[in-house]
Amino acid sequence: MPVASTRVARQERSRATQARLLEATVECLVEHGWSGTTTTVVAARAGVSRGAQLHHYPTKAALVTAAVAHLTERRAVELRTEADALPAGPRRLDGVVDLLAAAFTGPLFVAALELWVAARTDAELRAALVPLEARMGREMHRLTLELLGVDERQPGVREAVQATLDLLRGLGVANLLSDDSARRTALLHTWKRQLAALLAPDEGPPANAR
Numbered sequence: 001m002p003v004a005s006t007r008v009a010r011q012e013r014s015r016a017t018q019a020r021l022l023e024a025t026v027e028c029l030v031e032h033g034w035s036g037t038t039t040t041v042v043a044a045r046a047g048v049s050r051g052a053q054l055h056h057y058p059t060k061a062a063l064v065t066a067a068v069a070h071l072t073e074r075r076a077v078e079l080r081t082e083a084d085a086l087p088a089g090p091r092r093l094d095g096v097v098d099l100l101a102a103a104f105t106g107p108l109f110v111a112a113l114e115l116w117v118a119a120r121t122d123a124e125l126r127a128a129l130v131p132l133e134a135r136m137g138r139e140m141h142r143l144t145l146e147l148l149g150v151d152e153r154q155p156g157v158r159e160a161v162q163a164t165l166d167l168l169r170g171l172g173v174a175n176l177l178s179d180d181s182a183r184r185t186a187l188l189h190t191w192k193r194q195l196a197a198l199l200a201p202d203e204g205p206p207a208n209a210r
Contacts, residue, residue, distance in 0.1 A: 020046040025067035029111035034118040051144050065128045071108050073135050076143050085145045094192050096147045104172035150199050160198040
């Protein structure tokens, strides 16, 4: 086999190994929490040797932060695809908020919460997680602007979008220990109407008032 083909095959195997490790990590965080997610458990779940796991991710902090980053990026792609099927007009805003709300109650959000809590007392994890969360926060804000089709240079838009994300994050936390779907649905129904008003372009005062 030519050297180039061998190198490509090796790179593909390496990417496949990393993908299995990252997905297994999030699954373990959801099922076992931070303390129960060990690199040994993740390697076994992924069907990867301990040596291969250490080669790609030498520490637990490196493994879990890479997993959250990887799956967050993948989920963003899925959200864009799902949003493409939404209708235009006011119903689109409702659909976008519902998509985002689902993202803040899904397995990836639960895994991220495990890391946030653990990072409070784990200096190594906190050092890895803080810059990652800052980047992910910026990307989620940018994605929300894109899905809603709004321009944050317009007065009040940036604040309205960030308030939406903060609200959804809080509702996601509230849903962690018990099913909070009924209250969440009612709150989001009200917020959607408020958000639509906040994002409506400012047409300025009526002509006869100028």
